[in-house]
Amino acid sequence: MRLGTVTPSYEVARATVEQAELDYQFTRVYASVDGYITSLNLRLGSQAVANQPALALVDVNSYWIDAYFRENYISNMRAGDIAIVTLMTYPDRPIRGKVDSLGWGIAQSDGSTGYNLLPTVNPTFEWIRLAQRIPVRVHLDKVPEDIALRIGSTASVLVITGGKVTNEVPVNSLLQ
Structure with a gap:
């Protein structure tokens, strides 16, 4: 070799x-x-x-809030409206966000499960017929570093309609 x-x-x-x-x-x-x-x-x-x-x-860069508002509360709501989100985990730390979108439909709860991929939201409580709940997606503007977001957590959402509030207004002053 x-x-x-x-x-x-x-x-x-x-x-x-x-x-x-x-x-x-x-x-x-x-x-x-x-x-x-x-x-x-x-x-x-x-x-x-x-x-x-x-x-x-x-x-961690794709958190959003799915809020379900009664149908009689969304007539003046628009994408871009300011939302104040209060997490149950941090009840004294409201976070500013914006309405990203309002749902265009929900599935009727007649036994079907999410027909045409629309969310099924139960509209009845005992014998009282409640207003339908329409999904409203809210994106958070800036989450403080010491707040840990968790998927599936509970939040309260207040949407300020009418476009009269600017981003310069402090969140806490909106809640008073």
């Missing part, structure tokens, strides 16, 4: 090493967004299976 020649066994060994390096790269998963990992139920020795979720990733 001359120096500089490559034997078939060398090529096989090199290909095996390259495949092992590629397999190792596939063991690392990088999040597509900034966020928090939750529902991680893996233990040492757990086997990950392709296309099967192993954890949940909560995107």
Whole structure:
């Protein structure tokens, strides 16, 4: 054998090493967004299976509030209206937001479950027929760093309609 020649066994060994390096790269998963990992139920020795979720990733840059207003309260509500959000977790720390959108429909609650992907909102309480609840999406302007938002938390939402309040008005003065 001359120096500089490559034997078939060398090529096989090199290909095996390259495949092992590629397999190792596939063991690392990088999040597509900034966020928090939750529902991680893996233990040492757990086997990950392709296309099967192993954890949940909560995107910290995509929080919003889904508020459900009675239909008789939304006639003057518009996208862009100022909203004051009070989280049950932080009752003394109201946060300013803006109405992003108002829902265009809800599913009737006649036993169907979300017909045409519209949210089902129960309009009855005991024997009294209540006004329908229409979803209103609110985006928060700036959340203080010491407030930890959690998906599914309860919030109260006050929407100021009519466009008479500007962003310069302090949140606390709006609540008095």
